[in-house]
Amino acid sequence: MQKHVYMPDLARVVEIREETARSRSLIIAPEKEAIVCEAGQFIELTVFGHGEFPVSVADVFDEGAHRFMVTIQEIGKVTREVSRLRQGSQIGIRGPFGHGFPLEVFKGWDVHIVAGGVGLSAVWLLLKQLMKNREKYGRLNLLHGARTPSDMIYRDELSVMADRANINVALTVDRGESGWAGRVGLVTELLRGDMINPDKSVAVVCGPGVMMKATIVELEKLGVPQDRIYLSLERRMQCGMGACGHCMIGPKRVCLDGPVFPLSEIGNLQESSL
Amino acid sequence: MNAEKILLHSDSQKFLDDLQRNAEVLGPTRKAGGTSSYSNPIFAAIKKWGDLEIGYKSSMLSPKKILFPDNQDLYGYQVETDTVRLENLTAHLDREVVLLGIHSCDIAAISCLDRLFMHDRYRDDVYAARRGKTTIIGLTCSEPHEQCFCNIMGAGPDASSGYDLLMTDLGDRFLIKAGTKKGADLLEAGYFKEAGDEDRRQREKIIRKVEESLPAKKDLKRITNNMLVKYDDDLWKEFADACRSCGACNMVCPTCHCFAIMDKTNPDRTKGRRVLVWDACHFERFSQIAGNISVRGEKNQRYKHRLYDKLLYDPQRYDTIFCVGCGRCAEFCPAHINLLAVLAKLEE
Numbered sequence: 013m014q015k016h017v018y019m020p021d022l023a024r025v026v027e028i029r030e031e032t033a034r035s036r037s038l039i040i041a042p043e044k045e046a047i048v049c050e051a052g053q054f055i056e057l058t059v060f061g062h063g064e065f066p067v068s069v070a071d072v073f074d075e076g077a078h079r080f081m082v083t084i085q086e087i088g089k090v091t092r093e094v095s096r097l098r099q100g101s102q103i104g105i106r107g108p109f110g111h112g113f114p115l116e117v118f119k120g121w122d123v124h125i126v127a128g129g130v131g132l133s134a135v136w137l138l139l140k141q142l143m144k145n146r147e148k149y150g151r152l153n154l155l156h157g158a159r160t161p162s163d164m165i166y167r168d169e170l171s172v173m174a175d176r177a178n179i180n181v182a183l184t185v186d187r188g189e190s191g192w193a194g195r196v197g198l199v200t201e202l203l204r205g206d207m208i209n210p211d212k213s214v215a216v217v218c219g220p221g222v223m224m225k226a227t228i229v230e231l232e233k234l235g236v237p238q239d240r241i242y243l244s245l246e247r248r249m250q251c252g253m254g255a256c257g258h259c260m261i262g263p264k265r266v267c268l269d270g271p272v273f274p275l276s277e278i279g280n281l282q283e284s285s286l
Numbered sequence: 287m288n289a290e291k292i293l294l295h296s297d298s299q300k301f302l303d304d305l306q307r308n309a310e311v312l313g314p315t316r317k318a319g320g321t322s323s324y325s326n327p328i329f330a331a332i333k334k335w336g337d338l339e340i341g342y343k344s345s346m347l348s349p350k351k352i353l354f355p356d357n358q359d360l361y362g363y364q365v366e367t368d369t370v371r372l373e374n375l376t377a378h379l380d381r382e383v384v385l386l387g388i389h390s391c392d393i394a395a396i397s398c399l400d401r402l403f404m405h406d407r408y409r410d411d412v413y414a415a416r417r418g419k420t421t422i423i424g425l426t427c428s429e430p431h432e433q434c435f436c437n438i439m440g441a442g443p444d445a446s447s448g449y450d451l452l453m454t455d456l457g458d459r460f461l462i463k464a465g466t467k468k469g470a471d472l473l474e475a476g477y478f479k480e481a482g483d484e485d486r487r488q489r490e491k492i493i494r495k496v497e498e499s500l501p502a503k504k505d506l507k508r509i510t511n512n513m514l515v516k517y518d519d520d521l522w523k524e525f526a527d528a529c530r531s532c533g534a535c536n537m538v539c540p541t542c543h544c545f546a547i548m549d550k551t552n553p554d555r556t557k558g559r560r561v562l563v564w565d566a567c568h569f570e571r572f573s574q575i576a577g578n579i580s581v582r583g584e585k586n587q588r589y590k591h592r593l594y595d596k597l598l599y600d601p602q603r604y605d606t607i608f609c610v611g612c613g614r615c616a617e618f619c620p621a622h623i624n625l626l627a628v629l630a631k632l633e634e
Contacts, residue, residue: 016376016411018360018547018560060365061555064547087576102370221579247575250547253408257544257567260591261581263599268407282517283581283591 017253020058020104021045025097026079031165035085035130036094037070042105046078050112051138052244052272056252057082058104059097063090066249066267068134069108083133083165109252110271113138113216113242121214121240122150124207126227128157128199128219132165134244134271135218143179150212152179157199157223161185161192180207199223203230210235218244221285228275238276245271245278289464291478292485293453298460299335300477302386309382309421312352314342329385338387340455343431346618348392348540349385353416354399356537358562360412360547365556375559379415387425388449390442391434391612395540396422397448401604402543412562421468424449426489427496433613435626438504441610443496454489461489501626506607509632510597517590521631526586528621533566535615535623541596541608544572567592593628 027039047055049069058064065088071081086092097103115138123142125135142149154173158164164185174181182202184195195202199219208215208231215236217227224243231241247259249267259266262281264273278284293301305311310331317337318330327339329349359375388396403413427434427443436442445452450469453460461481464470536542546565551558565572568588573581582588600608609625616624 015374016360016415017409018412018562019372019374022370022372058560060363060370061549061551061558063549064560085576088578100368102365102368104370104372220577247581251545253410254405255402255408255410255543256546257565257595258546258572260573260595260599262594263602282594283587285581 018106018251020056020064020106023103023105025099025101025103028097028099031083032163034163035083035165037081037083037133037165038094038097038103039073039079039081040103040105041079046074047072047080047105047108049080049108049137051115051141052112052134053108053110054134054249054252054267054271055082055105055107055109056249057084058106059090059093060102060104062093064104064106064250065090066109066247066252068137068244068271070133070136071140072137083130083136085130107252109249109267111269113244113272115141118142118214119148120150122152122209122212123214123216124153124155124203125216126155126199126203126219126231127217128223128227129159129163130165131219131223131244131246132156134246135216136166138216143173146178153207154179154181155184155199155202156182157184157186157202157219159186161189161194198226200226200230203227203234205234208234208236210237214240214242216242216244225285228279238279239274241275243273243275243278245273247271289470289473290481290486291462291464291473292481293460293462293478295458295460297477301475302332302335304472304475305384305386305421305423309384311384311386312349313337313386313388314339314345332386340387340425341428342387343427343429344389344434344612344614344617346538346614348395348538348612348614349388350395350399350540350543352383352385353396353420354403354413354543356564358412360560360562362559363557376412376415379412379419382419382421383416384421384423386423387453388422389425389427389612390445391436391439391610392540393422393424393445393448393452394436394439394441394610395612398541398600398604398606398608398610399543401606402600405604421472422449422451423469424452426452426454426493428455428492430496430500431613431617433616433624435501435611435613437497437500437611438506438626438629439607439609439611440506441612443500444493454492456485456488456492459485461485504629504633509629510601512632512634513594513598516632517594522586522590525623525628526589528623529568529585529589530621531568531570531585531588532620533568534618534620535592536566536568537564538614538618540610540612540614541600542566542592567595593625 023042029037067082073079188196247266249259250256254268262283313332314327315337362373364371403410449465596608
């Protein structure tokens, strides 16, 4: 056996974008094969000498994804080590794993994306793909909230996107800062009835647990049915392939059955906190 | 495939010699060191037939520790400025292994692990490589121990599949059944004799006697149906309150398979190994997510998760219940929690 499922492929960090004080985006070039990735899937990223963690693929560049991007927030022992990586550093990647967003199902529907904090990175590739085939979908809304303006990732791209006519971008922060002329408040306050026709809408939610919970409540109030509310969930998947058991929610394994789930599939599970 | 042969006790060393020609033979033995006060054999190398504990009742760790070892080295790495060198550390798996004298419950447990690690949606090629080089020679029990309930879980005392060969001790000889072509080929050796009706009758009698000394059957369907509606029931409290969250049941369980992947490095972290270690859903940090939030922060949730997984979730995914009634969890629980008592409550 030359190689096995737990051995990563080597890849290089070709560019680093500092997003906020606690998060950065890595543009990664696999050394051998390009990754083939659906929007919403994740990879396992190894910082050699420290460990491995799951992270969403936030963007792919070039035809065939010879370079792709992940955005990492320093939140634990291994992700903190990402700050030591520099251009040219060699890392390990496994995957991509899991199921992404069902783009086929979204065709013809209004799509409302609600993202909180670094959760935006898990829906970013989806957003790019929706924009690329813009005519196939109905109205497109991106509602994004961050803790403060300086905690907001992808700010430049967001402001470019906000100027486009074919997407409505609404941003908010929990706490303002000097220079922030935008809205202050919870992301759920951006959800308005006149924006959402529940009979024509699918919603996508990704962010911290409390934010997702509150957003689901609002979406349900607006009449969006559970099977059209898609969630991208975070768990500490270690194997990524359905065996290690860390990402279970009741009978579901987030790494295999998710990380994207319609709420109808997991909302009523005994262990669901949603 | 349906071959049934007789092996005289006096010929058993010849059989072992043949097995050892191509493989390492592992089985229940007390000849492998370990603590003198500990009365159960452990699964280790069988050098001569006399090392094998033919009449053993149970072991602390099941053969899981051979097919899916704790602390498995997966690969090594060396970081040199901007270059990393990787080395596959699973090459040693290229040896043939015979598991000799595995009881029916443990055979059933290996079938569970097979379904999990060699699933069509996911294949652990490290496990698959090891499994592909493993021959299973089972042994039906002559006498169960006090915690056994394989009959309730449909995993014993007889086995109908999952083995290459299955032996039953008839006193001065073994009746050996082949379960696979690989097993049948082994029975071609000259020292195996044809089995007769009397041998088969005697085997039946022994199995029936074991069956009679096992606990009364339970209505599994009723138990699992009740679990669907009793997640929030008070019945869990007495067990969860007693549980110490020590994970002993996870370790000794022959079907518990959850694991963590971690790095062991030198102090400057330029050299290390990626290692697979057994993990336990009873540990609070097992279900930790970003921000150190524990999804199953309550002991009660963890206690239930383990049993719901085995009895409800795994059957949905792998089409078989992930408890084989080996009784190890009860035997080694420091809080003396007995799964049979839980099942009795659930059957009410």
